[in-house]
Amino acid sequence: MMELLQTLQLLGQDLLGPAWLPVWTAVKIMIIILPIMGGVAYLTLAERKVLGFMQIRPGPNRVGYWGLLQPVADGLKLLTKEFIIPNGSNKFLFVAAPVLALTPALAAWAVVPFDDGMILADVNAGLLYLLAMTSLGVYGIIIAGWASNSKYAFLGALRSAAQIVSYELAMGFALVCVLLAAQSMNLGEIVRGQSHGTGMLGWYWIPLFPMFVVYFIAGVAETNRAPFDLAEGESEIVAGFHVEYSGMGFAIFFLAEYANMILIAAMTSVMFLGGWLNPFHGWPVLGAMTDAIPGLIWMLGKMSAMLFIFLWFRATFPRYRYDQLMRLGWKVFIPLTLIWVVVVAAWMQTPYWLW
Amino acid sequence: MNKLINFFKSFLLLELLKGMSVTGKYFFARHITVEYPEEKTPQSFRFRGLHAQRRYPNGEERCIGCKLCEAVCPALAIKIEVAERADGSRRTTQYDIDLTKCIFCGFCEESCPVDAIVETRVYEYHGEKRGDLYYTKEMLLAVGDKHEEQIAKDRAADAKYR
Amino acid sequence: MNFETILFYLFAAVTVFAALRVITARNPLHAVLFLVLAFVSSAGIWLLLEAEFLAITLVLVYVGAVMVLFLFVVMMLDINLEQLRKGFWQWLPVGAMLAALIVVQMVYVLGDKTTGAGMTAVRHAADYDNTKELGRLIYTDYVYPFELAAVLLLVAMVAAIALTFRRRRDTKTQDISKQVSVKRNDRVRIVSVPSVKKQEATESSAHVAE
Numbered sequence: 001m002m003e004l005l006q007t008l009q010l011l012g013q014d015l016l017g018p019a020w021l022p023v024w025t026a027v028k029i030m031i032i033i034l035p036i037m038g039g040v041a042y043l044t045l046a047e048r049k050v051l052g053f054m055q056i057r058p059g060p061n062r063v064g065y066w067g068l069l070q071p072v073a074d075g076l077k078l079l080t081k082e083f084i085i086p087n088g089s090n091k092f093l094f095v096a097a098p099v100l101a102l103t104p105a106l107a108a109w110a111v112v113p114f115d116d117g118m119i120l121a122d123v124n125a126g127l128l129y130l131l132a133m134t135s136l137g138v139y140g141i142i143i144a145g146w147a148s149n150s151k152y153a154f155l156g157a158l159r160s161a162a163q164i165v166s167y168e169l170a171m172g173f174a175l176v177c178v179l180l181a182a183q184s185m186n187l188g189e190i191v192r193g194q195s196h197g198t199g200m201l202g203w204y205w206i207p208l209f210p211m212f213v214v215y216f217i218a219g220v221a222e223t224n225r226a227p228f229d230l231a232e233g234e235s236e237i238v239a240g241f242h243v244e245y246s247g248m249g250f251a252i253f254f255l256a257e258y259a260n261m262i263l264i265a266a267m268t269s270v271m272f273l274g275g276w277l278n279p280f281h282g283w284p285v286l287g288a289m290t291d292a293i294p295g296l297i298w299m300l301g302k303m304s305a306m307l308f309i310f311l312w313f314r315a316t317f318p319r320y321r322y323d324q325l326m327r328l329g330w331k332v333f334i335p336l337t338l339i340w341v342v343v344v345a346a347w348m349q350t351p352y353w354l355w
Numbered sequence: 356m357n358k359l360i361n362f363f364k365s366f367l368l369l370e371l372l373k374g375m376s377v378t379g380k381y382f383f384a385r386h387i388t389v390e391y392p393e394e395k396t397p398q399s400f401r402f403r404g405l406h407a408q409r410r411y412p413n414g415e416e417r418c419i420g421c422k423l424c425e426a427v428c429p430a431l432a433i434k435i436e437v438a439e440r441a442d443g444s445r446r447t448t449q450y451d452i453d454l455t456k457c458i459f460c461g462f463c464e465e466s467c468p469v470d471a472i473v474e475t476r477v478y479e480y481h482g483e484k485r486g487d488l489y490y491t492k493e494m495l496l497a498v499g500d501k502h503e504e505q506i507a508k509d510r511a512a513d514a515k516y517r
Numbered sequence: 518m519n520f521e522t523i524l525f526y527l528f529a530a531v532t533v534f535a536a537l538r539v540i541t542a543r544n545p546l547h548a549v550l551f552l553v554l555a556f557v558s559s560a561g562i563w564l565l566l567e568a569e570f571l572a573i574t575l576v577l578v579y580v581g582a583v584m585v586l587f588l589f590v591v592m593m594l595d596i597n598l599e600q601l602r603k604g605f606w607q608w609l610p611v612g613a614m615l616a617a618l619i620v621v622q623m624v625y626v627l628g629d630k631t632t633g634a635g636m637t638a639v640r641h642a643a644d645y646d647n648t649k650e651l652g653r654l655i656y657t658d659y660v661y662p663f664e665l666a667a668v669l670l671l672v673a674m675v676a677a678i679a680l681t682f683r684r685r686r687d688t689k690t691q692d693i694s695k696q697v698s699v700k701r702n703d704r705v706r707i708v709s710v711p712s713v714k715k716q717e718a719t720e721s722s723a724h725v726a727e
Contacts, residue, residue, distance in 0.1 A: 054378045057388040093550075125648055128573040139553070142585065146546065146592050158589070165585055185648060213368070266495070316378040328695045354718030361698055 028120055040258040041071035051337050081247035086148060089244065093147035096118050098245065098252035101140025105259040108133035112266050113188045115276045115295035127175055127185040130267060131168070134222060137260060138164045141231070141241050144253070148244035156240025159322065160224050160231030166329040167221040173337035174215035177344045180354060191275035196274050198282035198355060203274040207347070207355050210340050212272040214333050216306070219264035221329065223257060225310060227317035228325060249256040264298075265306035267290045273302045278289075386410035401508040403459045405477040406452050406490065407499035407506060409470060416496065417471035420447040424472050432456035433463060443511050450492040454482075470510060473480050525565055531558040545591045549584065556580050570648040 008027075011230055012020045045060065045067060052059025060067035085091055113119040126350035138161050145157020179185055181204050182193040194203045203213045221228040232240035242253045269275060275296025280286035318327070347353050363466035364370075364514065389396055409417050420437035463472045482488040490498075501508065523661050535555035542548040563572035655663050 050382070053382045056381055056384050058386050058390070061390075111540055123569060124646055125570050125573050128570065128577060132573050132577040132581055133579060135585075138581075138585055144587075144590070154592075158592075161585055163591060165582060168582070186402045191513065210713075273678075312375055312378065316374045321692070324693055324697065327697075331694070358698075361700070386665065 004227065023122075030112075032120060033106060034263060036106065036109060036259055037255070039262055040255050043075065043258050043262065043307060044254070045071050045205075045316070046307070050308065050311040051315050054312070070085070075251070078247055078251040078333065082195075083247040083249055084244075086244050088149040090147040090149070093143050094244075095249070097140050097144035097147055098249045098256070099140070100143060101137055101256040102259065104133045104136035104140075105256045107264060108263050109266075112263070113191060113270065113275060114299050116188070116191075118276075118296065119188060122186065122188060125185050126187040127179060127190070129254065130170055130187075130263075133177065134171075134260070134263070135164070137256065140253075144245070145241040147292050148241075150244050152237045152239070152243045153241050155237050156231045156233075156243070159237075162213050162243060163224070163228065163325060163329075164222055166326060167218045167333070168236065168305055169336050170214055170329060170333035171218040171222060172213040173334065173341060174208075175271065176341050177211045177337070178204055180341070180348065181208060187270050187275075190275075191270055191277065194274045194355070195277055195281075196300070199277075199287065200279035202355060203272060203279075204355065205272040207353070208272060208340070208344065210336060212268070214337055215271065216268055218308070218329075218333060219268065220310065220313060221325070223260045223264055225257075225261065226314035227319050228323055230325060231320060231351065233319060252310050259308065261310055262303065265303040265310065268306050269299060269302035275299055369452075387454075392446045400512040401461075401463045402478075402509075403474040404456070405480050405498060406457070406495055407473055407475050407502060408450065408492065408495040408505075409473060409503065409506060410496070410501045416446070417451060417469045418447055419471070420445050420450075421468060423468065424468040427462045427466045429460060429462065430456045432458075433444045434475055447492060450495065452493060452495065454488040473506055473510070475501070475506055476509070477502065485488045494495050519589070522566060524715065528558045528561040528565070531555075532562065545594070549587050549591050552587075553580055553584050556584065569645055570651055 009024060012024055016023060041110070048070070049067070050058040060070045063073045085094055104210055108130050110120045111123050111129050141164075142157050142161045145153045145155075145160075150153070178190060182190040184190060184193065196202050220226075224231045230240075232242070237243075245253060245273040276299045278290050278293065278295075278298055280290045374435045411417060420435060422437070425433045425435045428462050432453045434449065434451045434453075435447055437445060438448045459474065461474055464474050467473075472495075477498070531676065532555050535551045535558065538551040539548045539555065542551060555577060560572040560575045560580075563569075
């Protein structure tokens with residue numbers, strides 16, 4: 001795979017000269033984006049399957065073998081549906097909002113390392129960049145809610161924006177702990193910082209376990225997923241900020257939500273679960289057996305595990321009430337993370353810091 | 356003290372994990388869905404589906420036009436006209452059931468003195484335009500002819516309870 | 518005219534355009550969105566200066582948090598444009614003077630060779646870590662001003678909370694932490710009541726029969 005890309009790059013270099021750089025970057029972007037889009041499509045199927053299995057039913061199984069063509073059918077349906085623009089809406093912003101929601105969700109992938117060196121932009125402030133990009137996603141939602149000129153959409157947008165802004169703080173503090181432990185904001189460095197111990201014992205999820213949990217839960221809240229999906233609570237505000245969207249507009253919001261989910265899963269695996277590292281590295285028998293598996297597989301495996309937990313949450317927990325949600329964010333997570341920042345900083349000064 | 360224990364318990368997320376273990380267990384449970392067109396649930400012989408008019412083995416229609424079913428029908432779905440036939444017997448000239456009105460209570464079947472109107476086990480029927488579900492005498496007789504074997508068997512199974 | 522210069526002029530043009538639209542847009546929400554655009558494009562300019570930490574922080578703090586709250590407030594305001602425009606000509610001279618003052622200051626600082634600001638960005642090697650350098654400066658040379666700024670912000674925050682926070686006696690707010698921490702045993706008492714009291718039931722019926 002890597003050799004193929006290398007030869008391709010050399011070939012293009014000869015062919016196009018200086019104009020090759022933008023073309024090559026575009027190619028690399030496509031190599032990242034297209035699998036994500038496919039992943040999003042099949043994540044929707046996986047979600048329906050997992051929810052189905054947890055409710056002792058088989059889930060979608062009519063389109064294709066085992067329902068495997070269901071995402072294709074859904075995509076086609078949404079593509080061919082009419083994109084309705086409501087009369088009283090602000091037309092430009094109404095159309096721009098889905099794009100604003102999707103762009104940051106995809107742009108954030110630029111700094112995610114899939115394997116050692118398999119990264120689009122090796123930015124020093126990668127962690128900050130990720131935080132910035134995830135916080136930009138809220139604009140799509142707010143603008144969609146406002147431009148729809150609908151009460152439900154507006155309420156949904158307000159809810160989701162307040163939620164995202166408050167959980168971002170807890171998320172940021174949790175990441176500060178990672179940053180302290182890794183002493184770098186470069187995501188590749190963070191993963192390499194976890195390679196010192198034996199396998200999964202060297203990863204940051206052990207010393208930063210509370211932060212791992214807080215980060216993941218805040219990530220669930222950040223992506224407006226159950227049990228924090230008040231922004232689209234069907235029972236009280238129909239579908240929240242995207243009530244007025246139909247066809248492709250709705251599909252793009254859907255893509256953005258699921259791309260964000262995959263991103264949170266990727267970030268959790270990079271920060272706390274050792275990214276591309278082999279969890280059994282250095283273990284007596286398993287280590288030798290599993291070391292041959294490429295890092296990309298480990299990374300994808302960890303992401304899938306995290307995504308499964310996302311779906312598991314959705315199948316298990318009832319929706320939070322809004323004031324409870326705000327309490328959890330401000331009065332539980334933020335104090336907890338603040339305390340743990342101090343604890344980690346102090347711990348790192350002692351000889352008992354083994355990571 | 357109790358408060359303190361509860362405080363730590365809530366931070367350990369024990370209750371959430373318990374909930375997740377329940378759903379996690381069901382993830383591996385065998386699903387109980389009946390996949391309808393391929394699989395069907397067992398039916399009782401008292402199943403009340405599409406209506407049918409029956410005939411005697413010699414081909415004579417059973418209905419004598421007593422209008423008991425019309426009288427008992429709570430949804431007013433049955434319409435009957437009666438006239439004397441050439442051989443002097445009392446027969447219906449019109450026997451219509453509007454299946455869009457029918458509530459499938461089974462009173463017509465119970466009230467019938469000659470077991471003429473019955474409800475079959477057929478539930479997979481449909482109409483594509485208005486009026487398609489307005490069943491006339493001919494249609495009901497046709498249903499009866501088609502499913503007579505099953506109908507007779509069901510009546511026989513139910514006989515000792517009536 | 519290399520690629521970087523083109524990018525700079527592009528970002529600069531967008532920034533200036535967006536900034537102009539912020540003060541000319543009729544719809545306040547559009548003004549806020551143009552302000553967001555101005556922030557993002559100035560972050561782009563900072564990125565061109567290889568100040569990636571500052572650029573991303575600008576996006577993170579201003580675009581990601583501050584402007585969201587701005588949008589919130591503006592979205593819920595019922596703004597009467599007529600009323601807002603009333604005093605425009607009356608206050609124009611004051612505003613113009615302020616603007617002129619700012620321009621003079623900026624020219625003085627940026628145009629002066631001795632301050633060295635705004636001249637040529639210093640090129641660094643690829644492994645130069647802007648973030649680390651910034652952190653070192655903040656916590657060594659400029660530690661007192663930095664802490665002072667932090668304290669100022671804290672004071673502002675406390676003041677804002679003190680101004681808006683009133684504890685009213687007559688509100689019936691719920692204590693969520695109490696609600697959440699309720700256990701089943703606090704609320705439910707399981708009593709086992711036999712459905713039929715055998716001995717007594719026969720006795721009482723006998724009584725009625727008499």
